[in-house]
Amino acid sequence: MKSRHKRFIAIMVGLLLLSAAAALVLNAFRSNLVFFFTPTQVAGGEAPKSSAFRIGGMVKEGSLFRDSEKGSFVVTDTQKDVVVKYHGMLPDLFKEGRGVVAQGQLNAQGEFVASEVLAKHDENYMPPEAKHAMDQAAARKAAETVKP
Amino acid sequence: MIPELGHFALILAFWIALAQGVLPLLGAATGHLGWQSMAKPVTAVHFGLLLLAFLALMWSFVVNDFSVLYVSQHSNSLLPTGYRMAAVWGGHEGSLLLWAFLLAFWSIAVAVFSRTLPLAMSARVLGVLGLISTGFLAFILTTSNPFDRLLPAAVDGRDLNPLLQDVGLIIHPPMLYMGYVGFSVAFAFAIAALLSGRLDAAWARWSRPWTLVAWVFMTFGIGLGSWWAYSELGWGGWWFWDPVENASLMPWLFGTALIHALMATEKRGGFKAWTVLLAIGAFSLSLLGTFLVRSGVLTSVHAFASDPRRGVFVLIFLAVVVGSSLTLFAWRAPKVSMGGRMGLISRESFLLANSVLLVVATGAVLLGTIYPLIIDALNMGKLSVGAPYFNAVFVPLLAPVLFLMVPGVAASWKEAQLHQLVLRLRWVALGSLLLACGVPAILQRMGQGEWLWRTSLGLFLSAWILFGSLKHVLERLRQSGRIPLSYWGMQTAHLGMAVLVVGITMVKGYELERDVRIGIGETVTLRDFTLELKRMENVDGPNYKALRATLEVKKDQRIVAELTPEKRRYFSTAMPMTEAAIDSGWMRDLYASLGDPVEPHPQTGAPRWNLHVYDKPFISWLWAGVLLMVLGGLIATLDKRYRRSSTRVVQA
Numbered sequence: 001m002k003s004r005h006k007r008f009i010a011i012m013v014g015l016l017l018l019s020a021a022a023a024l025v026l027n028a029f030r031s032n033l034v035f036f037f038t039p040t041q042v043a044g045g046e047a048p049k050s051s052a053f054r055i056g057g058m059v060k061e062g063s064l065f066r067d068s069e070k071g072s073f074v075v076t077d078t079q080k081d082v083v084v085k086y087h088g089m090l091p092d093l094f095k096e097g098r099g100v101v102a103q104g105q106l107n108a109q110g111e112f113v114a115s116e117v118l119a120k121h122d123e124n125y126m127p128p129e130a131k132h133a134m135d136q137a138a139a140r141k142a143a144e145t146v147k148p
Numbered sequence: 149m150i151p152e153l154g155h156f157a158l159i160l161a162f163w164i165a166l167a168q169g170v171l172p173l174l175g176a177a178t179g180h181l182g183w184q185s186m187a188k189p190v191t192a193v194h195f196g197l198l199l200l201a202f203l204a205l206m207w208s209f210v211v212n213d214f215s216v217l218y219v220s221q222h223s224n225s226l227l228p229t230g231y232r233m234a235a236v237w238g239g240h241e242g243s244l245l246l247w248a249f250l251l252a253f254w255s256i257a258v259a260v261f262s263r264t265l266p267l268a269m270s271a272r273v274l275g276v277l278g279l280i281s282t283g284f285l286a287f288i289l290t291t292s293n294p295f296d297r298l299l300p301a302a303v304d305g306r307d308l309n310p311l312l313q314d315v316g317l318i319i320h321p322p323m324l325y326m327g328y329v330g331f332s333v334a335f336a337f338a339i340a341a342l343l344s345g346r347l348d349a350a351w352a353r354w355s356r357p358w359t360l361v362a363w364v365f366m367t368f369g370i371g372l373g374s375w376w377a378y379s380e381l382g383w384g385g386w387w388f389w390d391p392v393e394n395a396s397l398m399p400w401l402f403g404t405a406l407i408h409a410l411m412a413t414e415k416r417g418g419f420k421a422w423t424v425l426l427a428i429g430a431f432s433l434s435l436l437g438t439f440l441v442r443s444g445v446l447t448s449v450h451a452f453a454s455d456p457r458r459g460v461f462v463l464i465f466l467a468v469v470v471g472s473s474l475t476l477f478a479w480r481a482p483k484v485s486m487g488g489r490m491g492l493i494s495r496e497s498f499l500l501a502n503s504v505l506l507v508v509a510t511g512a513v514l515l516g517t518i519y520p521l522i523i524d525a526l527n528m529g530k531l532s533v534g535a536p537y538f539n540a541v542f543v544p545l546l547a548p549v550l551f552l553m554v555p556g557v558a559a560s561w562k563e564a565q566l567h568q569l570v571l572r573l574r575w576v577a578l579g580s581l582l583l584a585c586g587v588p589a590i591l592q593r594m595g596q597g598e599w600l601w602r603t604s605l606g607l608f609l610s611a612w613i614l615f616g617s618l619k620h621v622l623e624r625l626r627q628s629g630r631i632p633l634s635y636w637g638m639q640t641a642h643l644g645m646a647v648l649v650v651g652i653t654m655v656k657g658y659e660l661e662r663d664v665r666i667g668i669g670e671t672v673t674l675r676d677f678t679l680e681l682k683r684m685e686n687v688d689g690p691n692y693k694a695l696r697a698t699l700e701v702k703k704d705q706r707i708v709a710e711l712t713p714e715k716r717r718y719f720s721t722a723m724p725m726t727e728a729a730i731d732s733g734w735m736r737d738l739y740a741s742l743g744d745p746v747e748p749h750p751q752t753g754a755p756r757w758n759l760h761v762y763d764k765p766f767i768s769w770l771w772a773g774v775l776l777m778v779l780g781g782l783i784a785t786l787d788k789r790y791r792r793s794s795t796r797v798v799q800a
Contacts (some may be wrong), residue, residue, distance in 0.1 A: 010492050014501075019509070025512045025541050029519075032537035036530035066746055088663045089743040089758050092382075092724050103534070129530055147434060 008091035034103060040140070045079040047106065054081060055112055056101040056129035057137075064096055075100060075112075079136035086114040101132030151216050154204025155295040161197035161252075162285040168278030168679035172271035176343070184271035185219020188259045191274050194281065195252040202249045205294050206236050209417035215301030218242060224307035224720050226691040234318035237310045241294035243321065243442045250329045252278065257681065258358070258521045259719035264352060272340035273333070285466050291458045299685050307720035310692070312378050318377035323368030324396055329436035333401060334406060335431035338424045338474060342480045346764070347424065352414035353371060355427070357790045359410060370396050371774030378432045380714075382726030382741040384661065384762045386770060389538040391446050393518040395437035401510040402430035416561055418496045426503065428473045434509070434798075435466055439723075441685040445521065471474055491563030498556035502549050502798045509545040515536065543602070550609040550649065553642060554616030576615040584608035588657070594673075597658040606653025636786025641777045647772025654766035661763075665746050667756040674763050677738065678702045681712070684757070692718040694727070701731065713742040713759075737764040 036054045037047040047053055055075060063074035070087045073096075084102050094100060094117065104114035155401045168190040175183025176545040180437040205218075209232045214220040222238040237246045255277045262270040288294070337355040341347045373396065378386040387393060406426040412418040439462045440446060490496035514531040524530055554576070555569055584607040617639050624631060671680045682698045706731040714727035728741040743758025 007491060012503075018504070021505075021508050021545060024544060025515065026509070028537050028540040029512075029515060029533065032534055032540065036532070036534045036536055054530075089741075089760050092726055124435075133531060 001043055002045070036129050036132075038134075038136050039080040039082045040091045040137060042082050042106070042112070049106060052103060052105050054103045054129060055084070056097040056099070057082075057098045058130065059098055059100050061096050061143070061147040067079055073100075074113075075102065079137045079141065083111040084114050084117075085111055086117055090117055099134075101129045150204050150207050151213065151295040151297070153370060154201045154208075155199040157197045157204065157292065157430060158285065158289060158293075158295070161194055161248075162282065162289060164190060164194045164197060165278050165281040165285055167384065169275055169280075169282050170274075170278075173275035174274070176271045177534070178266045181267065184267050187271040187274040187278075191252075191255045191259045191278070194278070195256040198249045199253040202236075202245060203243060205242060206233055207235060208215075208295075210237055212305070213301075214305050215297055215299065216294075217296045217298040220298050220302040220305045221303040222308055222593055224691065226719065227308060227313075228690055230242055231313050231318070233309060234311075237321045237325075238308045238312055240442045240444065241288070242439075243325075243722055244284065244288050244292055245294050246322065246437060247325055247329060248281060250287060250325050251281050251332060254329055255281070255335050258336075262354075266347075268344065269340055269354075271338045271341050275335035275672075276339045277332060280336075280469075283468070286303050286598045287461050287465065291461055302718075306627060307691070307718065310716070310718045310723060310725045314376060314380050316372055316380065320369060320372045320376055323365050325438075327364075327366025327369050327396075327403075328399065330358065330365055331427075331430045331434045334359040334403075334427045335360060335473070338427035339476065342424065342473075342476050345480060347413075347420045350411045352420075352423070356407070356410045356414060358426075359403065359407050360781050361787045362408050364778050364785070366396070366400050366403060367774060367781065368506050369717065369776045370400055371771060371778070374774075375771055377726060378767070379730055382728040382760075384728075384739050384741070384760070384764070386655075386767065388707065389516075389535045390519050392441050394513050395440040398431040398510050398513055398517075399430050399437055401506045401513070402426060402433055402529055405506040405663075406430050407501050409503050412496050412499050412671050413586060416488055416490070416496055419500055421477075422500070422503070424477060424481070426507075428470070429507070429510075430468050432466065432473075433514075435469060439466070440517070479766040481484065493564045493566045493569070495556055495561050495564070495684060498559060500554050502552050502556065505545055505549045507779050509549075512541045512545065516541075543605075544786070547609060549606060550613060550645070553645070554612055557620055557638070557642070558616065567682065573616065573619075576619055577613065579615050580608050580611035582612045591658070597660075600657055603653055603657035606649055606657070610646040610653065611650040613642055613649070613779065616645070619641050632789060634784045634789065635789040637780045637787070639780070640783055641780025644773045644776025644778075644780055645770050645783050647771070647776055651766050651769030651771075651773055654769070655764055658765045659762060662761050664759050664761070665756045666759045667749050667752075667754045670756075671721070672759070672761060674738070677708070677763070678704055679738075679740070679761060681759070684755075687714070689716065691720065692716045692725075695742070697740075697759070699729070699740055701738060711738065711740045713740045715744075732768055734768055737767045738762070739764055 021030055034052055035048075036056065039055065039057050041047060042055060047055075057075045057077040060074040060076045063072075065072050070085060071090075072083055072085045074081045075084050076082075084104075085107075086102070090140060101118045102112065102114040103116045103118065104112055107113050168187065171183045171190070175181070177188070185548035186629065205680060206212075208216045208219050209223050210229060212219070212223065212232075214223075217234075218239065218241050222242070223232050223235045225237065236242045255274060258277065259270070262273070265273075334355055337358065337670065341351040341355075344490050373393065374386045376394075377383070406423070409419060409426050411425040413420050413423045417620075429648060429716075443458055443462060445459070482661050490500075520530075520532050554573065558572060559569060584604045587607055588603045591597060592599045621639055624635070640768075660675055662672055662674055666672060666681050668681050668683060671678050673679070678701070680700045680702070682700050684699075685696050687694045687696045695715040696712050696714045698706055699711040699713070701711060709731040711731055712728040713729040715726040716727055719723065726741050726743075728739060730740075731738040739762040741760045745755060745757050750753050
């Protein structure tokens, strides 16, 4: 009888610990989801004001600018532009007129302060998020031209 | 002609694999000895055909046959021959062929080394391996044929991705695949045991060395991948929680749980059902990993879904493997005895707790890896799960695993006394605690970096494992009797884990980085090092041009190293590549990567470049730890017991 009690307690403690682990995982998961927004969505105020998110699109031609410590470029989905500020080095694949994805937060001026400008390991590459942003903008444009 | 020969061999291999999958299993089910004994010769033919197909593809790469579509996409006539041979597994189709080839290789190894296995058992194991191969070959032949021709032939190939042109990455995929595919042997043994209804100590003993070898390859492959990312990508990181990395980490975590659970099953007959589930899980995750990395689903879910043949095949294949093995499990497992009783505090209970934690950790990684893909596939928006999630989850889940490693080794099987354990380990605990607080305190006093609780935790755990192992080894040496090789293997691998944790802790706690703009003659200081940019020059490689910076590193006015980071531009892709320069040492690495030219110096007008330099303390310990784990696994595999035990089975 006693050993059965012991076993029951052991199983209960095990389950309790497992649910604690699950709670930990899900909580960490929820607070670390990073959502993606297109420049149009950011311009429309859909993006969160005080938490990190990702933005993607094309690097606008001629928009890359570096001063002594920091730099900036403009990311566009051909309809709306967002200024992205960064510091440090840009990834190898970064180029004007190419796709880009950045992670960071909006500042008070509505500029996007990037903590990370993302690179992938492929040359014929358009980041999927950036492509998504361009496709969305193109679809909207097509819809607008049909409407009137 | 050669590619057609390879294609033909591949088609034949498919039918042979089908025969290998069906006949021996039928023979084992009906007791037909002739069919059972066909397993081995058929396996040999299967291997021969896949070797032929593999060599045919490699030949096409070596002779620059750009009329083969796959070759034209992944090679180039300027590429050195060694890289051309390695380009076989530079893409989706060739990787799958490598997978199938290695599976045939493992199968023939099982056939050769299983002479002492009962005929029905080896027939079942080879049969299951044949079925897996059938599925893979069907996938290759219907959706991803590497021998497809390109008409008219390309004048020159598109070249191998420059990032893949590195020795580390040439051997990384085969090592990793040896691990992935090796788990299919553990899986086949588990399924064979379920089919025969004999889940016993003998099954665990047969399965263990195979699983260990697979785990060794996997460990080495992951370590190599991490080292490659560190030395090639030029971002100074060694683990990015990228889906590609997670895909290999998940089966590794399961495999680690599996090799420990197999030991409990062999020694004590404990938690057999759980061990079988781990074997099924490890293999399913290996399959998932292969497909995740090589199917293109990560680059774009929609592009993947738009070529539905591949996606549908992958999903069906996974569903069949997981579904059928779990069904078999549900059907057979109730017949399995629960195994010996274990006490609440015993080696079994510690092993069980750790394997559960490893499974939970795998689940957490799976969630973070798959969830964004599912949400994207369902068109519910785009999101990503970043490194902070994985770090937040991994530390609390794996710290107890590391902690339990010591009492797990110290405790006896069946039933141990808690107060005795506490008594035996009290000095180990005290010593580790002192070290964990002392070292960061001293380093803070020396101005090397802040004292973080994570640093203390990591140092405590590694000291705990190190001292605990040492104490156990000393106790064991004082006892009489020969110490088996598997014991030394275990202690070496555990020591490797401790060394790995030291590396991770010190890098995370004390690394420094500086991001500067620098011209010739200017300096940058990093801790007590002074780096001066001496010169910039153009260098020509076989298929690229590079800009090379030469940095002189001084400490206390003495030159201690020279770093030459490069920025390369490959002819075929016009894609720039950062080639980092690393000065490695036991206590620290100095790491430099060269960025783009920036605007000239404001006063002098001299040209300047972006430069990123890092000081990475103890990062070599990461690789040393991985190598120790690999070594430990190899030592354990060499244990005589595995050979002797199989002969005993024959005599019985």
